Amino acid sequence: MPKGAAPCVPGPRLRLEAAFSFLLLLAGVQALVPSHRLAARDLARLRAVLERPFTDVRTAYYSIVGLSSLGVRVADEKAACKFIKSHVDSSSVESLFYAAQAMQVLSGCEVTISNETRELLLAAVSEDSSVTQIFHAVGALSGFGLPLASQEALSALTARLSKEESVLATIQALETASYLSQQADLSSIVEEIEDLVARLDDLGGVYLQFEEGIETTALFVAAAYKLSDHVGTEPAIKEDQVIQLMNAIFSKKNFETLSEAFSVARAAGSLSQNHFHLPIVVVPDGPAAVSHHQPVLRLQVTNVMSQILTQVSVKLDQAKSVSSKATVLQQLPFTLSGDFFELNFMNVKPASGYYDFSISVDGDKRFIANKVELKVKVSTEVGITNVDLSTVDKDQSIAPKTTRVAYPAKAKGSFTADSHQNFALSFQLIDVNSGAELTPHQTFVRLHNQKTGQEVVFVAEPDSKNVYKFELDTSERKTEFDSASGTYTLYLIIGDATLENPILWNVADVVITFPEEDAPSTVQSKNLFVPKPEIQHLFREPEKRPPTVVSNTFTALVLSPLLLLLILWFKIGANISNFSFAPSTIVFHMGHAAMLGLMYVYWTQLNMFQTLKYLAILGGITFLAGNRMLAQKAVKRTH
Amino acid sequence: MRGPTALFPLSLTATSVAHAQCGRAVRRMRSAGAAMAGSVRAVARRFLSEYGGGTAGRLKALDAFLLYVLLTGALQFGYCLGVGTFPFNSFLSGFISAVGSFILGVCLRIQINPQNKGEFQGISPERAFADFLFANTILHLVVINFVG
Numbered sequence: 001m002p003k004g005a006a007p008c009v010p011g012p013r014l015r016l017e018a019a020f021s022f023l024l025l026l027a028g029v030q031a032l033v034p035s036h037r038l039a040a041r042d043l044a045r046l047r048a049v050l051e052r053p054f055t056d057v058r059t060a061y062y063s064i065v066g067l068s069s070l071g072v073r074v075a076d077e078k079a080a081c082k083f084i085k086s087h088v089d090s091s092s093v094e095s096l097f098y099a100a101q102a103m104q105v106l107s108g109c110e111v112t113i114s115n116e117t118r119e120l121l122l123a124a125v126s127e128d129s130s131v132t133q134i135f136h137a138v139g140a141l142s143g144f145g146l147p148l149a150s151q152e153a154l155s156a157l158t159a160r161l162s163k164e165e166s167v168l169a170t171i172q173a174l175e176t177a178s179y180l181s182q183q184a185d186l187s188s189i190v191e192e193i194e195d196l197v198a199r200l201d202d203l204g205g206v207y208l209q210f211e212e213g214i215e216t217t218a219l220f221v222a223a224a225y226k227l228s229d230h231v232g233t234e235p236a237i238k239e240d241q242v243i244q245l246m247n248a249i250f251s252k253k254n255f256e257t258l259s260e261a262f263s264v265a266r267a268a269g270s271l272s273q274n275h276f277h278l279p280i281v282v283v284p285d286g287p288a289a290v291s292h293h294q295p296v297l298r299l300q301v302t303n304v305m306s307q308i309l310t311q312v313s314v315k316l317d318q319a320k321s322v323s324s325k326a327t328v329l330q331q332l333p334f335t336l337s338g339d340f341f342e343l344n345f346m347n348v349k350p351a352s353g354y355y356d357f358s359i360s361v362d363g364d365k366r367f368i369a370n371k372v373e374l375k376v377k378v379s380t381e382v383g384i385t386n387v388d389l390s391t392v393d394k395d396q397s398i399a400p401k402t403t404r405v406a407y408p409a410k411a412k413g414s415f416t417a418d419s420h421q422n423f424a425l426s427f428q429l430i431d432v433n434s435g436a437e438l439t440p441h442q443t444f445v446r447l448h449n450q451k452t453g454q455e456v457v458f459v460a461e462p463d464s465k466n467v468y469k470f471e472l473d474t475s476e477r478k479t480e481f482d483s484a485s486g487t488y489t490l491y492l493i494i495g496d497a498t499l500e501n502p503i504l505w506n507v508a509d510v511v512i513t514f515p516e517e518d519a520p521s522t523v524q525s526k527n528l529f530v531p532k533p534e535i536q537h538l539f540r541e542p543e544k545r546p547p548t549v550v551s552n553t554f555t556a557l558v559l560s561p562l563l564l565l566l567i568l569w570f571k572i573g574a575n576i577s578n579f580s581f582a583p584s585t586i587v588f589h590m591g592h593a594a595m596l597g598l599m600y601v602y603w604t605q606l607n608m609f610q611t612l613k614y615l616a617i618l619g620g621i622t623f624l625a626g627n628r629m630l631a632q633k634a635v636k637r638t639h
Numbered sequence: 640m641r642g643p644t645a646l647f648p649l650s651l652t653a654t655s656v657a658h659a660q661c662g663r664a665v666r667r668m669r670s671a672g673a674a675m676a677g678s679v680r681a682v683a684r685r686f687l688s689e690y691g692g693g694t695a696g697r698l699k700a701l702d703a704f705l706l707y708v709l710l711t712g713a714l715q716f717g718y719c720l721g722v723g724t725f726p727f728n729s730f731l732s733g734f735i736s737a738v739g740s741f742i743l744g745v746c747l748r749i750q751i752n753p754q755n756k757g758e759f760q761g762i763s764p765e766r767a768f769a770d771f772l773f774a775n776t777i778l779h780l781v782v783i784n785f786v787g
Contacts, residue, residue, distance in 0.1 A: 573696060611780070
């Protein structure tokens with residue numbers, strides 16, 4: 001894709017190419033980059049798990065075949081062969097499968113198969129066996145080099161597969177098909193790859209795995225590529241999906257079971273050696289940073305198993321500054337030196353800061369994830385120049401006295417800052433190598449009181465001409481200093497992520513005097529952890545009450561109308577001479593008196609519910625008796 | 640010479656006439672006031688005599704009770720005004736007891752007055768008394784609940 005200098009008015013063809021390259025760049029920006037791979041450490045861990053001594057045929061199979069996928073041979077092949085031969089169980093199809101596959105990997109390991117064993121294996125290849133049994137039988141027959149009727153096996157497999165829908169069964173079917181002859185029509189099995197891909201779960205756009213776990217996902221990758229290589233058609237897995245599968249499988253760094261380690265080893269093997277998709281990883285040597293001392297950016301290109309690839313060409317498509325978005329370099333190839341691809345970035349004299357590198361790796365059509373974005377830091381060294389210390393008179397009657405200091409010397413004599421004069425500091429920061437002005441992130445002025453240990457830090461701000469200025473006005477800043485007068489040491493602190501030489505420079509001594517009336521007697525360090533003054537709980541004040549004499553008097557006063565009432569009644573002549581001693585009358589009066597008594601008891605002891613209960617009983621009795629009594633009275637009255 | 644000397648007895652006469660008139664007016668007013676005061680006293684005496692003679696003993700007993708309740712309520716209110724409302728719930732319950740009892744007593748008096756018989760056909764005095772007792776029970780149940 002020729003990218004060259006775009007003319008001011010692009011013609012229609014160039015516009016189309018510009019649009020296409022823009023789209024490609026966009027695609028490159030959005031394309032997935034592998035986040036996990038088998039680094040050297042992970043590889044060592046995997047090997048350690050696989051190299052454990054065998055306990056039975058199954059573990060032997062896992063170890064031997066797993067190690068061979070990683071390209072590693074077993075330590076003692078003869079011993080392994082003898083172990084398998086002695087431990088194989090001729091009556092179990094599974095055991096025969098493990099033995100056959102393991103022996104196929106080991107060199108010089110032969111065995112003769114009896115007729116019974118062969119019959120057993122052939123009988124297992126039928127519609128009545130499960131997919132796993134068919135897989136084991138076909139694998140064993142293929143491993144021992146025995147003839148196999150591929151068409152029948154295929155029909156048994158497809159029939160069985162339509163009944164068993166589990167992911168593992170389908171994966172085993174894929175691998176079974178890879179043992180069958182290419183003349184059989186394996187397309188129906190090959191289509192299962194696409195179906196399985198649809199069943200993968202996308203986790204955050206970064207990982208793709210089966211819900212059954214990493215082991216199943218790894219086995220799927222191994223089986224899919226094995227079958228695709230066998231039939232010669234590209235598997236229906238998109239590039240982004242391959243990278244997502246890679247992220248998921250190699251995110252597992254600790255292997256709990258041998259079968260898990262085996263599955264990851266086989267996936268690693270198949271992703272580094274199949275005919276269609278080869279994910280590659282671009283790894284910078286150390287941190288991706290260049291400087292004048294280290295002007296060369298070194299990269300390594302590896303496959304998923306961290307095997308270094310050198311038969312490739314690495315090219316820098318574009319290097320853009322992050323801050324200014326200007327393109328600094330375009331279309332520059334890296335040079336191969338040993339195992340590393342190198343580029344001298346400092347040749348273009350870039351300004352310090354961060355740069356986005358777009359790198360592409362070519363050399364094989366099978367490469368995927370071969371367009372990589374890398375953030376490269378360019379560091380430099382800072383120099384401080386034009387450092388001027390001055391005392392400025394507040395009234396501006398006296399001209400400011402300026403002293404120039406050179407880094408790293410300290411200014412001779414001390415400067416004063418008090419109510420008449422301010423202290424001022426100005427300096428410039430430049431890039432030592434290029435002479436350009438710098439504005440680092442940290443430009444601090446630190447004043448340290450030698451006696452009390454207090455320190456106050458200020459930020460020096462640059463003005464429009466990138467000259468840093470700091471002014472100390474004692475009246476404005478007394479709160480920060482707690483009005484503590486004394487001799488302060490002035491330090492200048494310069495720092496940034498892109499600076500190789502951060503600076504802590506004792507510039508001068510400043511005697512600061514604060515107005516006396518504000519000075520505290522002693523400067524205490526604020527101790528936050530002393531006990532605080534105790535809070536006394538204030539109980540609720542009781543209400544103001546009148547003296548007891550007053551309330552007692554009024555109580556007597558309130559009861560006096562009762563006396564008046566009795567006198568009046570006496571005068572009127574009210575009497576109880578009409579009292580009849582009929583039972584209802586007595587009951588009524590007793591009941592009524594009881595109700596009044598209940599009122600008193602309610603006041604002192606009971607609650608509403610209890611009172612209502614008693615009242616109901618007493619009231620009922622009183623009512624009945626009263627009713628009778630009043631009826632009798634009424635009768636007496638009307639007669 | 641009939642000048643000032645002639646006027647003198649005239650003025651004297653006028654003054655004395657005015658004096659007499661003035662005195663008569665004052666006397667009339669005083670007697671009216673006395674008559675008013677007297678008439679209030681007469682009204683009161685008349686009322687009391689009519690009351691004493693005209694009302695049944697039962698009603699008089701009830702009236703005495705109402706007076707007692709009124710005084711009790713008034714004294715409670717006076718205490719509250721003078722000394723303070725603490726505790727407010729006790730004051731309220733006492734006052735409401737007085738007011739409620741007064742009202743129920745008035746109702747009873749109206750109902751058992753023989754002169755009102757025409758208006759309370761279905762309610763005999765005994766029934767009125769039973770109602771009075773029932774209402775009082777409920778009132779005092781609430782009052783006791785509230786007195787604290």
